Amino acid sequence: MHVIVVGAGIIGLSTAWKLRRRGVSVTVVDPNPAMGASHAAAGMLAPAAEVVWGQSPLYPLMRASADLYPDFAADLAAASGHDLGYSRAETFVCAGDRADLASLRELVDLQRSSGFDVSLIAGSRARDLEPSLAPGVCGAVTIPGDHSIDPRRVTAALLAVLRDDTVRARVNTLINAAGRTVGVELEDGTRLTADQVIVAAGSSCNDISGVPRLPLRQVWGEVIRLRVPEALTPLLTRTIRGLVNARPVYIVPRPDGELVLGATSREDGRSGTNAGGVHQLLRDAERLVPAILDCDITDITTRARPGSPDDVPIIGRIDPGCVVSTGFFRHGILLAPLGSDLTADLATGGDTAWAPSGSLAAVGPERFGSQNLPSNAPATQHTVLIQQPAGSHP
């Protein structure tokens, strides 16, 4: 059996890897592997902190995928020999002021009623444990089960494992024969055939001709990467999330000293790095961790998250030869182990090892009925990174 995976983000790559481990031959096709939303993602593995009102269909998926993560990470680290920046340190969700604390109290009730292990501690106690927190932080939710991983390291490891199975090219269209997808045509006209095609191209799925119009929306976001100066290392030992004047913000410390500060959410269709977004992130992060302003910015990345109408992924068969796997919104890194299993199961026709409510109904594209929402226009993507010339003096 041969499977083509369109899209080398974390979903496409982890699905291809799972398939190969099952003995399936795979080809991953992407013009810029691992440079989409996975390149921006902070990599919080946070089923509890991601609990928000009105998204209860997501909770069992997030919890199930979080349970799969230790094995997923261990297997990938072993297969690739790469360090994935996996951290099992706990997460704090901090309140920027008393109003934010009131919101956190309500969220804690929801998280607890959903079965998550969370506690509310005083600001002074939070500062005892994490001394870089600002004096203004007036309370924090501690979440022992919310961890993190470095998505750039994960995709680099997956690309290393799949290096002989990856083609740098753009897929223009699915090739259909008698109602069944039988392959893909690349931008240069090359045709690749396969027993199954998996479309895992994030928010760009609708740019591929032959894919039924999916109700995807592009939720743009800025993410800033920083380096902590030697004198302040380690600035943080936990992921610090927070609400600041009701705006969510997070700072993820990596084992290698990097901080990831995010993230804005914009549905304005603008692919550039918004100055207001960068300003908001720095301003809100300073409220929680003032010393963030003493760090060096190394990278600002702006990407589109692939959102679905209900923020639940879209995984399902669209014809006898084609499966789609997208719509992972802000949860692609967390949901990769589960999403790749479900997608691989579908593509190979096997029983699903796990599915919400015993079926794929919660994630299937058929839940949107005959909806044909207009797709977003293709957009360019932006990365701000630090160029470090060899030196400047002649």
Add this chain to the structure above:
Amino acid sequence: MHVIVVGAGIIGLSTAWKLRRRGVSVTVVDPNPAMGASHAAAGMLAPAAEVVWGQSPLYPLMRASADLYPDFAADLAAASGHDLGYSRAETFVCAGDRADLASLRELVDLQRSSGFDVSLIAGSRARDLEPSLAPGVCGAVTIPGDHSIDPRRVTAALLAVLRDDTVRARVNTLINAAGRTVGVELEDGTRLTADQVIVAAGSSCNDISGVPRLPLRQVWGEVIRLRVPEALTPLLTRTIRGLVNARPVYIVPRPDGELVLGATSREDGRSGTNAGGVHQLLRDAERLVPAILDCDITDITTRARPGSPDDVPIIGRIDPGCVVSTGFFRHGILLAPLGSDLTADLATGGDTAWAPSGSLAAVGPERFGSQNLPSNAPATQHTVLIQQPAGSHP
């Protein structure tokens, strides 16, 4: 006659160009041409707005160089065929609040007493002329004579004109024979000889062995480049400088739609892009022009300005075969026409066409006497730029 110019910033390049136009053969040596402070500079040609207390030796230099600019720019545009982004629009210096206005009033008195043509107008009048100014701007100084040019275009034009005379290499040391510099030795051991060597390596001059220790200090600064969204174009038609809570900030609009927002000043020896600096620039600029936050960040560049103890350039002969030309601090772009003339005059032994107080005394390195201030350590340099991949969907 053959002259080696060490350093391909705007001073080294314009000096080399002047020499070549006088019939002198030149070789410019730099490992990363035009990627030092000139790459960060906003390019304000602002003799009046740069007037600050205690720098009166600078005023005649700035004024004389500003007078040379129209011919300098016209000659270079003609020689290279390049558009230099030269704008003769006036400059506003805006007050962020009443306290800043009090400071501006005092500065206006100083500028007027120094002979500059400046006027103070009300905030409402400033907004009539420049509608993007914030409601909080409570007054502005108008300076018809302060213009701007795009330093990246200027150095690109100079490099184009000098393309056959530029060597991408690092100079390790001056070669001295019997008390006279006779050439330079490159990092790879190559030796180049010349009748004269001009050291114009900005804040890195002290990294070159054989150059007497100059009292240079590295004044680091962040500069942000932005693009105005189509719907808001043109956001500004003048250079907007200002004081915001006593902090200087500027926004230079380019003819091509780019905005340049700057600049921080740090002498902390840190070459990275400081998060606090970026935050400060965005926050202060928003106070003057709120819509700056609706623009896209395309580039953040951090470089060291070559400061001297009195903020006046250091131009002078250090031995019969060597001239130094550095210490242009925050005025390198404005002072390039004059500084390159003075430096070329010195190197060729001719009379100086112009010099403050009829001599080079004001800029000569001998004014620092036997001072041997410790030099800054070599440091890497940082540019943040927007990578725009060809696209992301497979």
